[in-house]
Structures are given as C-alpha cells and as structure tokens.
Amino acid sequence: MAKYKTEPLKLWNKAKEIRLQYYKNYAEAHEKGGLRWVGGAWTFDAVPAGLGDDVYSLTSEPYGASIAYDKKFALECQEAIEKVGYARDLCAYMRNYWGSVLLDKYAFGGPFPKPDFIWQDHICCSHAKWYQTVSELEGGIPMYCVDVSVGPYPPFGEMTPEKIDYVAGQLLDGIEWLEKVTGRTFDDEKFIEACWNDFRSTHTWAKICQLNENIPAPLDEKSMYSLYVLATLQKSWKVVADFYDELYEEVKERVERGIAAVANEQCRVMTDTQPPWAFLKIFRYMEQYGCVSVGSLYTWGLEGMWVYDEKEGRLYPRPMPDHKPRDREEACRMLADWHLQKPEYQHFYSPEYKSKMMIAIAKQAKLNGVILHYNRGCEGLSLGIAENRLAIQKAGFPVMTFEGNMGDEREFDEERTKQRIDAFMETLGVKRVEN
Amino acid sequence: MIEMFQEWYENRHDYARNWKEKTGGKVLGYFCTYVPEEILYAAGVLPVRILGSHEPQNVTEPHIFGMYCPFCRDCLAQGLQGRFDYLDGIMISQSCLHIRQAYTSWQLHIPVPFSYYLPMPHNVQSPRAIPYLTAELKRFKEAVEEWTGKEITDQDLRRGIEIVNRNRRLMEEIYEARKEDNPQITGLEAMYMVVSSQMTDKEEHSRILEDVLQELPKRNLDNEDKVRLMILGSEDDDTEFVRMVEGLDAIFVVDDHCTGSRYFQGLVEPNGDPLQAIARRYVQRVPCPTKDWPERTRTRHCLQLAKDWNVQGAILVQQKFCDPHELDFPMQKKTLEDDGIKTLILEFDVTVPVGQFRIRVEAFLEMLREEDLF
Numbered sequence: 001m002a003k004y005k006t007e008p009l010k011l012w013n014k015a016k017e018i019r020l021q022y023y024k025n026y027a028e029a030h031e032k033g034g035l036r037w038v039g040g041a042w043t044f045d046a047v048p049a050g051l052g053d054d055v056y057s058l059t060s061e062p063y064g065a066s067i068a069y070d071k072k073f074a075l076e077c078q079e080a081i082e083k084v085g086y087a088r089d090l091c092a093y094m095r096n097y098w099g100s101v102l103l104d105k106y107a108f109g110g111p112f113p114k115p116d117f118i119w120q121d122h123i124c125c126s127h128a129k130w131y132q133t134v135s136e137l138e139g140g141i142p143m144y145c146v147d148v149s150v151g152p153y154p155p156f157g158e159m160t161p162e163k164i165d166y167v168a169g170q171l172l173d174g175i176e177w178l179e180k181v182t183g184r185t186f187d188d189e190k191f192i193e194a195c196w197n198d199f200r201s202t203h204t205w206a207k208i209c210q211l212n213e214n215i216p217a218p219l220d221e222k223s224m225y226s227l228y229v230l231a232t233l234q235k236s237w238k239v240v241a242d243f244y245d246e247l248y249e250e251v252k253e254r255v256e257r258g259i260a261a262v263a264n265e266q267c268r269v270m271t272d273t274q275p276p277w278a279f280l281k282i283f284r285y286m287e288q289y290g291c292v293s294v295g296s297l298y299t300w301g302l303e304g305m306w307v308y309d310e311k312e313g314r315l316y317p318r319p320m321p322d323h324k325p326r327d328r329e330e331a332c333r334m335l336a337d338w339h340l341q342k343p344e345y346q347h348f349y350s351p352e353y354k355s356k357m358m359i360a361i362a363k364q365a366k367l368n369g370v371i372l373h374y375n376r377g378c379e380g381l382s383l384g385i386a387e388n389r390l391a392i393q394k395a396g397f398p399v400m401t402f403e404g405n406m407g408d409e410r411e412f413d414e415e416r417t418k419q420r421i422d423a424f425m426e427t428l429g430v431k432r433v434e435n
Numbered sequence: 436m437i438e439m440f441q442e443w444y445e446n447r448h449d450y451a452r453n454w455k456e457k458t459g460g461k462v463l464g465y466f467c468t469y470v471p472e473e474i475l476y477a478a479g480v481l482p483v484r485i486l487g488s489h490e491p492q493n494v495t496e497p498h499i500f501g502m503y504c505p506f507c508r509d510c511l512a513q514g515l516q517g518r519f520d521y522l523d524g525i526m527i528s529q530s531c532l533h534i535r536q537a538y539t540s541w542q543l544h545i546p547v548p549f550s551y552y553l554p555m556p557h558n559v560q561s562p563r564a565i566p567y568l569t570a571e572l573k574r575f576k577e578a579v580e581e582w583t584g585k586e587i588t589d590q591d592l593r594r595g596i597e598i599v600n601r602n603r604r605l606m607e608e609i610y611e612a613r614k615e616d617n618p619q620i621t622g623l624e625a626m627y628m629v630v631s632s633q634m635t636d637k638e639e640h641s642r643i644l645e646d647v648l649q650e651l652p653k654r655n656l657d658n659e660d661k662v663r664l665m666i667l668g669s670e671d672d673d674t675e676f677v678r679m680v681e682g683l684d685a686i687f688v689v690d691d692h693c694t695g696s697r698y699f700q701g702l703v704e705p706n707g708d709p710l711q712a713i714a715r716r717y718v719q720r721v722p723c724p725t726k727d728w729p730e731r732t733r734t735r736h737c738l739q740l741a742k743d744w745n746v747q748g749a750i751l752v753q754q755k756f757c758d759p760h761e762l763d764f765p766m767q768k769k770t771l772e773d774d775g776i777k778t779l780i781l782e783f784d785v786t787v788p789v790g791q792f793r794i795r796v797e798a799f800l801e802m803l804r805e806e807d808l809f
Contacts, residue, residue: 085765089502089756122557125531128728129762135729136766143729147558149529150567162570166556169563348532349552350539376502379758383532386500387540 003290004216004260011247015227018243022056022233023108029056030113035182038134039119040127041302042342044146044335046198046236047171048119050191051184058115060130062232064093066107067100068277068407077103078408091126092377092407101137117181118143119174123348124380142181146170149348153341155310156353167336172329188328194236195331196324199305199338201235204244206304206317211251212294213365216260218251221271221293222283223261231303264433266290267425268367272358273298273375273382274406279414282421289425290433294365297358298381301343308343308357315343315360344381351384355391362397368428369398371421377405400424436646437620440627444672447634451483452521454636461523461549461583466510466538468633468693469528469555469723471572471713473703476637477587477595478579484633485510485519485537486672486694489785492516498540504533504756505785506670511537514545524549524582528717529557531725531759549582551575559718559726568714576710592709602637603699605644610696612651613688614744617659619651622666622687623677630672630694658686662803665746665776667691667737667767669754669783676787680750680796689744691737692752697721724759733763734770741776748803750796751780777803 009015029036034054039045041061048055067074077099082088084102086095104111118141122128128145135141147170150163175186205228212219219227227247230240269286271293276282283293300306305318318341325331339345347354362370370392375382389399402420405411425431443450451462463475464485475482487509494515495508513519514537524547527538542550553575556564576587606629613620620628628647632640662685666677671692681687690696703716727733741749749771751764768778779799781792 085768087753087761087764090758090761122728125725125759126762128557129724129759132728132731133762145558145729147556147561149554149557151552151554160570160574162567163554166563166567170558170561173561173563348535349554350542351536352539352543374500374502379502379532382500382502384536384539386496386498387536387543390497 002263004258004263004265006260006263009223009250011243011250012226014243015230018230018239019233023058025056026058027106027108027110027113029054036113036115037117037119038115038131040121040130041232042123042339043119043121044171044339045234046191046194046335047174048178049194049236050175050186050188051178051182052187052190057234058113059233060097061093062229063100063107064096064407065274065277067096068092070107071278071409073105073107074278074407074409088408089376091130091379092405094126094130096407097130098133098137101134114138115141117141117178118145119178120145122147123149123345126379144174144177146174148340148345150340152346152349152353155308156346157349159337159340163340164333164336167340168329168332171332171335175328188331191328192325192331195335197238197241198236198335199320200241201231201244202303202305202338203317203320204241204248205231206300206306208244208248208251209295209300209304210317211255214255215268215366216258216262216265217268217292217294218254218259218261220261220283221295221299222280224295224299225275225280228299228303235303262287262290262292264290265292266433267292267369267428267430268365269293269369269371270358270361270365270367271296271298271371271373272385272388273373274378275373276404276409276412277406278409279412279417282414282417285418286421288432289430291425291430293371294367295361297343297354297361300361301357304343305338305341306343306357307341308360313356313360314364315357347384348380351387352391354384355388358388358392359395359397362392362395367397368430369400369424371424372399372401374401374403375406376403376411377407398424398427436643436650437624437628439643440624440631443631443635444627447483448518448521450635451481454481455521462521463524463526463549464519464522465525466527466534467530468698469530469717470526470553471528471575471717473592473595473599473713474572474576474579474587475595476598477591478583478585480524480579480583481636485513485525486630487785488513488518489673489675491786498544499536502756503536504669504754506754506757507533507537509785510534511540514541522547524551526551526553528553528555530555530723533757551578555717557726559722560728560730564718565711565714568718569708569711572710572714589709592713593705596703596705596709596713598637600702602632602641602644603702605641605648606632606699608648609644609651610689617656618686618688619654619656619658621656621658621681622664622690623674623681625687625690626672626674626677626695629698633694633698660684661686662800663688663745663747665689665691665741665744665749666752667749668752668764669757669760670694671752671783673783673787675789676783676792679789679793683793683797683800685800688746689740691721691733691740693723696740697723724763727763731766734766737767738770738774741771741774746776748777748779748799750799751778753780753782755782755784
C-alpha cells in the first residue's frame with residue numbers, strides 16, 4: 001500500500017491549454033491584424049505589452065525545449081544549422097530554434113511565423129548573439145536588446161542607483177524604439193498593468209515552489225516543468241498571473257490534505273539546470289525508488305522571485321511591491337530592480353552565490369541528496385556547476401552528477417544515467433519500492 | 436632588441452617578481468583586456484595578464500566543467516599550480532562566461548588580498564553604456580585606493596592614461612610598418628611584442644618599442660614574396676603555430692585577437708573627466724564578440740584590416756568551445772570570402788597538433804598561391 005495519497009492536479013489541463021493558446025496566438029497574430037515579436041524567456045515582456053492587446057510573443061528557450069522533446073525534428077534542426085557552419089557545442093536551444101527558422105518549420109505546424117521585431121535581454125554570452133543571427137536568417141528583423149549584467153543583487157552585491165539607471169534607461173530607450181519600428185503609440189497604462197502581472201506571476205510561482213518544502217512534496221519536478229513554463233512564455237500575461245493564483249490555492253490544499261506527488265516518497269532530491277528534455281522519463285525511473293525531485297534552483301528561481309537571507313541562510317519569496325508603478329519611468333525602474341534580483345542571474349557573477357541558494361533549498365526542503373545535470377547544452381546555467389558540486393558536498397549533502405544536453409540527444413546516455421541513479425540510490429541507502 | 440619581447444614573455448614570472456622586489460609595488464593579475472589598466476598604473480600597481488602555459492594539466496577538472504574552453508582551464512591551472520604566487524590581487528572585467536570561471540574559481544581557491552569583478556557593460560552600442568561604466572570605474576578606483584591606501588588623483592589618472600596611450604601609439608606605429616610590401620617584423624615577433632606588453636611595466640616596454648622603431652628600417656628581412664596572412668579569432672598566444680606557419684613562406688601581417696591588435700587599438704582621448712575618458716575608450720574600442728551586438732561591427736572591422744594590410748588569406752582561430760567566436764565565425768568567413776579573401780578555420784586546444792595543422796596550412800597556402808599540383 002502506498003505511503004501517501006496521490007491524485008492528479010486539477011489544473012493540469014488548464015496549464016496545457018494556456019501553453020497551446022500561447023503558441024497559437026503567436027502563429028495567428030497577423031491574421032488578426034496584430035504584431036508578432038520574439039525574445040528570450042527572461043526578456044522584459046511587460047514592455048511590448050504597451051503596444052496593445054494584439055501583440056504576441058514567442059520566447060526562445062521554451063520553444064527550443066519544445067523542439068528538443070521531438071527528437072527527430074530536433075536532429076533535423078541541428079543538422080540544418082551545422083551545415084551552414086555553426087558549431088555543435090553552441091547552446092542547444094539556440095541551434096534548435098535557428099534550425100526551425102532555417103527549415104521554415106514551426107514546431108506546432110506550418111511554416112515558421114516570421115516575427116515583426118526582436119525584443120531580447122542579455123546576460124549570457126549567447127543571448128544577444130542568438131537574435132543577431134535570427135535577424136540575419138530572417139532577412140533583417142529589427143532588433144533591440146537590454147543588457148542586464150550589472151553585477152549581483154544584495155546580499156551578494158550592491159545595487160547602486162547607476163546600475164538601475166543603466167537597465168531602466170535601456171528600457172526607456174527601448175520604448176521609443178518600439179514606437180519607431182511598429183509605428184504604434186505606446187500605452188503606459190497597459191504597460192503598467194503588464195508590469196504588475198509580471199510581479200504577480202513571479203512572486204506567486206515562488207510561493208508555489210515554497211510549498212514543496214513540505215513532506216510529502218505536493219509537486220514533483222517533472223510536473224513543475226509544465227507549470228513554470230508559463231512564466232517563461234509570458235510572465236506579464238494576465239492569464240498566467242491568474243493561473244498561478246489558482247494553482248497556489250490548489251497546491252496549498254494538497255499540502256493541507258497530505259496529497260503527495262510521489263505516493264511512496266522516501267527520498268527527496270533536487271536537480272540543477274534544464275533536464276534532457278527528450279528523456280524526462282528519468283524522473284519516473286527515480287520514482288521507482290520513491291525518490292521525488294522537489295525542484296531545483298532552476299525551476300524555483302528561473303522565473304520565481306526570491307530573497308536570500310544571508311544571516312539565516314534561507315530563501316523566501318520576494319514580497320510584492322507595495323504599490324503599482326505610477327508612471328513609465330517608475331515602471332521601468334521597478335521592473336529593473338525586480339528582475340535584477342532573479343536567483344538565476346546571481347551565479348553569472350560567482351558560483352558561490354548559487355551554492356548558497358542551493359544549500360538553502362537543500363536544508364529548507366529537507367533533502368537527502370542533490371543531482372546535478374552537467375548540461376552541455378547551456379553554457380549559461382552550467383556556469384560554475386563544478387564549484388556548486390564542491391560547495392554542496394562540503395555542506396553535507398551527497399551529490400550525483402550526470403552529463404547530458406537539454407536539447408541535443410546526441411550528448412545524453414540514458415542507460416548510463418540510470419546506472420548512476422542506481423548507484424546514487426544505493427549510496428543514500430534507498431531501496432526500490434515494491435509495487 | 437626585439438628579442439626582449441620574447442624573453443619577457445617566456446620569463447613573465449621572473450619579470451613580475453623582480454619588478455616587485457625593485458619597486459616594492461603591488462602586482463595584480465587580470466583575466467580580460469577590458470580591464471582599465473590606466474587606473475592601475477595611476478595607482479602604481481603593475482597589471483599582468485593571466486594567460487595559460489600551453490601544457491596539459493590535471494588540476495582544473497574539479498572546478499570547471501569540461502564544456503568550457505581549454506584556455507580558461509589553462510589559466511586557472513596556472514594559479515592552482517602556484518605559478519602566480521606573487522600576485523597581490525586579481526580582477527576581471529566582464530566579458531565571456533568561460534574566462535569568468537577561471538577568475539571565480541581562483542577567487543575561491545587561491546585567495547589574494549584584493550579581488551575585483553568589474554561589471555563592464557555588454558551593450559556598448561547603447562548611449563547608456565558610457566555613463567554607467569564611468570560610475571563603475573569610480574567604484575573601482577575607490578576600491579583600489581582602499582587596497583593600496585593611497586588616493587588616486589586626477590593627475591595620477593592622467594599619468595596612467597599617458598603611460599598606456601604611449602604604449603598603444605607605439606605598437607600602432609609598428610603595426611603600420613607591417614603594411615609595407617616587405618614587412619620588417621614577423622607575425623611571431625609582433626605576437627611576442629603585444630603579449631609581453633600585457634605582462635610588463637609599460638614604461639619599460641615602451642622604451643624598447645621606441646628602440647625597435649629605430650631598428651626596423653635597418654633590418655633586412657626577406658618577406659617580400661611571402662604570402663600575406665591575417666589571423667583572427669579567440670585568444671591566441673600560440674607562438675608554436677605562428678612559427679610553423681611563418682616557416683612555410685608565409686607571413687602574418689595583421690591580426691584581430693585580444694592578444695593582438697584588439698588589445699591596443701584606440702586611445703583614451705584625455706578630455707574632461709579622466710574616468711569618463713577611460714570609459715569612452717573601453718566602450719568604443721574594437722569589441723570582443725560578447726559585446727558586438729545588435730549591429731555586427733567586427734566583421735566590417737576585420738575586412739577593413741584585411742584590405743588595409745593587403746591580406747591574401749585569413750586563418751580563423753577557434754579556441755575549442757569558445758562560444759562567442761563560434762557565434763561570429765560563419766559571418767566573418769562569409770564577409771571575408773565575399774570580398775575575395777580566402778579563409779581557413781582551425782580549432783585550437785591548449786596544445787596544437789602542429790603536424791596536422793601544417794598539412795592543412797600548406798594546402799591553404801597552395802590554394803592562395805594558385806600552385807599547380809602537377
């Protein structure tokens with residue numbers, strides 16, 4: 001008999017529907033007289049919202065991951081881009097995305113819908129260059145990119161007014177640029193509302209993840225991928241912010257009723273970096289040991305907004321701002337300040353900061369061990385991962401590593417990874433659960 | 436006289452130790468050429484660039500995942516092996532993610548009294564970049580003052596600017612001389628010259644440069660009939676490769692490397708606030724690919740170099756796993772080839788397979804010379 005009760009999420013299908021609607025909206029935008037833009041999952045998507053309600057986006061990383069899930073199409077994309085001279089060790093999402101453009105095939109059917117403009121941000125070396133190439137492949141799409149690499153946020157560093165000015169200033173210049181390339185007048189009210197939705201989505205997602213500190217964990221990481229993705233698509237979309245409010249209530253209720261994601265939970269781990277998307281079944285394999293991954297700094301902090309308390313060594317969701325922005329300038333400054341605290345930005349300046357946050361999760365979520373994906377597909381999130389391993393081990397948590405690639409299956413060995421999981425479980429003293 | 440550059444390059448650690456002993460000053464190791472050396476010279480600190488040793492090593496595996504470039508691992512290895520044990524400080528100015536890991540792991544495992552991460556802006560094409568960098572340079576100057584216990588005045592900064600500018604002007608002059616039909620300095624000598632300027636006191640280096648400029652017209656190298664090549668791409672101080680190519684009746688006449696022209700091109704225009712003047716130079720210098728967006732300026736720049744130095748072919752050096760340059764190469768190659776300049780791309784590791792590369796370079800040179808095989 002199972003140790004805990006379990007049941008599917010009631011909002012599961014709704015999450016899937018929102019995701020599909022998002023990709024459909026982008027593809028059909030022109031038919032409705034609207035605009036299409038592309039940019040990264042971390043871009044300030046609240047800004048183009050000021051151009052009107054008929055402006056739809058396609059964010060690059062989730063799109064690259066969607067392609068990765070389809071091994072055959074992913075390989076087709078990768079080979080297409082290698083043929084024109086790009087190296088196969090570059091970001092796997094980027095190569096998938098470029099291949100899709102080059103082949104003129106949209107992962108959700110039909111030709112690749114050409115964007116009207118590019119609205120990107122930059123912290124990883126590949127971010128701006130990704131879209132520089134997209135612009136060229138598409139014959140010269142206008143591109144704007146905001147540099148956010150101003151150094152770590154407190155407590156890891158100091159956030160001076162000049163740093164905020166630099167990012168907010170680029171956003172203000174970007175608004176003028178958007179008006180120029182689209183010929184539309186920017187609506188500050190719509191922008192402010194989108195900013196508020198962005199704060200809501202990223203604040204609430206952190207609160208949802210925090211619920212996974214409970215035993216049993218109400219969510220498993222494999223399922224969380226289908227939920228956090230909505231914030232990577234469009235965190236400033238009201239539909240997403242409202243969905244996370246609903247989801248928070250459902251997950252909270254699961255905690256109250258003791259509903260587990262994994263019925264025989266007996267071992268709790270977290271992972272790191274994007275998973276090998278075509279092989280999510282490794283999470284099901286871990287469940288044979290009653291092992292649940294409660295998330296990662298990646299799922300919790302890629303879009304979720306957290307505060308790290310240096311004194312306590314704890315992470316908690318960043319509280320909502322105490323007021324809505326009152327004008328365009330304030331909205332840009334608040335948006336900059338909010339996102340510069342993103343947990344997944346901090347390790348770009350030192351692995352030490354990420355190690356501290358990971359150790360905080362490991363303690364708060366009462367973990368037995370940590371599984372690190374040495375992800376050859378992402379130079380940004382694998383940055384400093386070897387140092388994270390050393391620091392987490394030093395903090396007393398056993399660590400397993402496996403090499404792979406989030407988007408290029410040629411660099412992932414499924415059987416070898418399962419064997420490593422077997423060995424790791426043995427090290428932790430965890431036995432397979434009899435069904 | 437020109438041999439001094441090679442001697443300094445090969446004995447860089449002895450040089451730094453001697454300098455310290457002689458002057459009693461502090462030595463700071465840096466990881467990227469966006470570091471504003473002017474401020475360090477103003478403070479009386481000797482900045483030396485941390486480069487690898489081109490030897491296989493087994494000490495970095497626990498610290499840097501193998502998907503990052505061999506160069507950054509080679510640099511960290513130097514620290515872990517204790518070869519830079521004389522450093523008083525380290526710093527990096529924000530550029531690529533790879534070399535950043537050499538800095539952060541060094542910071543964690545080889546503690547020194549001073550370490551500084553300068554968040555050099557990436558969006559150098561934005562009008563916001565100069566005011567922002569000026570503010571960051573002010574913070575950096577204050578940190579150096581606290582470290583050295585000595586105020587850095589505007590006069591000190593102007594002196595620092597002049598020391599670095601003079602060195603840049605002199606190297607620029609020597610590069611100009613490479614435009615001649617019969618260049619009197621080889622690519623290998625030029626490589627030693629620039630790289631050694633990154634690891635020696637620039638005032639001393641500049642004195643040798645002045646002597647070399649006097650000496651060049653008196654030299655009698657027979658380079659007139661050699662194939663004129665350009666070399667560009669990732670960090671490159673691979674002297675063995677350059678020596679091999681130049682032994683095949685070819686000569687490198689210009690480059691675009693951060694260990695070459697990209698390091699010294701562009702002066703600080705010392706008008707107004709010295710920190711703003713320094714910021715302007717670093718924002719407007721020929722960019723590293725990590726900062727060359729949204730417009731591509733490097734491709735045009737490299738093409739112009741090729742034209743101005745009358746280049747017949749270009750060798751593109753790809754440091755293994757170097758994402759920033761991998762992102763530029765297809766367009767670099769296309770731009771050069773559309774203008775009739777043939778290219779050869781080679782992937783470099785810490786050590787170079789000279790024999791294999793020799794065969795490829797010979798084939799490339801045969802093509803450039805349009806030689807008949809039979």
